[in-house]
Amino acid sequence: MPTMDRDDDETLELVRKMFTERIPFNQVLGVEIDSLSFDDARVRFGYRDDLVGNFVRGTLHGGVVSAVLDLTGGLVAFLSALRSIEGGTPEEKTERLANVGTIDLRVDYLRPGLGQWFMASGTILRAGNKVAVTRMELHNDEDQHIAVGTGAYLVG
């Protein structure tokens, strides 16, 4: 198990910055990183009127849910892959985020997307050197289970 040193801290800080500041559609969604390690991540976003799909019930658009689960899974897949990269500065390592690509995604919608804010969490199911598989969950601020997902990501 790798020890957490200054470089690791710096790498995670760079990932956080890149994720929230340099990915345009993440900014459209308004996602922010709540917590981050090389094993898991939590991503948070607030309810906004323009994120709505069902205009009668005021629930989140299914596409908002799938987008947030996809980006959470991709983040976790990337962090897991970062671990096995030897050498390189934190900057060089995080630049590799651009190489991560979703192979496929499945989302199961469990309850209507209602709440003041939402938290997506992701964990690694399979950490390969070519392909990572992740599981994602979305809960609202009352801890109701809104959706789950699974994603396969190309990380090599």
Place this chain on the structure above:
Amino acid sequence: MPTMDRDDDETLELVRKMFTERIPFNQVLGVEIDSLSFDDARVRFGYRDDLVGNFVRGTLHGGVVSAVLDLTGGLVAFLSALRSIEGGTPEEKTERLANVGTIDLRVDYLRPGLGQWFMASGTILRAGNKVAVTRMELHNDEDQHIAVGTGAYLVG
């Protein structure tokens, strides 16, 4: 096979309006309906800088792709369900769009999301009175196959 009468035309026109004007996140994505019938639908959107996920390559965010495939599948599922509703004005029928919900969605990402504009198309695989299953495809303006998806929708 049902004949197309004035009510059908009016119903389709109302669906089109509802889809583009009353679903907030559809407006964020900038999707427009290219063609529409009770059997299939084509949804178009243009490339915009804020839809990007990969800031190095300038490709569409995976979440934009999944969102567009989800809404295209939902639209097709709804149109298919509309057919079996007997009675009611076009207004009453289209209000039922609010009852359609995604059960689950799978997206396969085939090529990087690059292009000036993109076209999503959806067709019905299974038209039940409770559950509809749809297949969706996304192509760019050069007719390259960007992604495919399958969705199950509660329509009853």
Place this chain on the structure above:
Amino acid sequence: MPTMDRDDDETLELVRKMFTERIPFNQVLGVEIDSLSFDDARVRFGYRDDLVGNFVRGTLHGGVVSAVLDLTGGLVAFLSALRSIEGGTPEEKTERLANVGTIDLRVDYLRPGLGQWFMASGTILRAGNKVAVTRMELHNDEDQHIAVGTGAYLVG
């Protein structure tokens, strides 16, 4: 929350019997019920040479894994639906198993299917009166995580 009475015990016993004795392909796979309640189920099967897919490595055929996850999810979906059926004898209730159908299934293969025996477990993610969504896991006898799955089932 329903109380467990004699009828419930009898119903579970009938489900167990039906599952192992009356579903032909379950017998081909050699699956047996390890534990059963209205909330979850555990299904066990032993390694056999004719369940192999990869003849070089001797690992389980991917189709064996998907089949076992599908039947485990279907079992859990059915048990969950049984709860909401009011009236009827245990026999009448369990006959409804014939109405449960898989809408769709996703399987993620995490590790090669090696082991002396395997245990599949399933839990309910969404318990609707028309559609149930379940999550399934497969572990080997050393508790290694072989596969996960999600299924949507028509139960109404």
Place this chain on the structure above:
Amino acid sequence: MPTMDRDDDETLELVRKMFTERIPFNQVLGVEIDSLSFDDARVRFGYRDDLVGNFVRGTLHGGVVSAVLDLTGGLVAFLSALRSIEGGTPEEKTERLANVGTIDLRVDYLRPGLGQWFMASGTILRAGNKVAVTRMELHNDEDQHIAVGTGAYLVG
């Protein structure tokens, strides 16, 4: 487009033999190759009582459907990967089948599995040097659409 030479013919013949004679669970299912090229494949199997899941209706077990779609997708993924292997005898090439592994699989069940025999077909959606994505369909002898699937396979 590669020319078909004697080696290609021999390679396809070896794949066919390996597929039907050396994969134990394929024999349990009774699958046979109907047609085979480097681009697509058709796999056929007959209805048998022990392949049944629903004992009231006599329909195929969902696990039989998922198993056949998985093996059809894996076959197509492997054939596609064979193309890019340079050098080596047909024997050496086909031995690589043992390296192909399913990453994940989605199956959508469209109609009850009834028929005298069934035909599964598979085509390549994404042919990468690490990951292949395939689409699969299952029809019965009356050409009714029983199920569709998508699979991601590790081929590198």
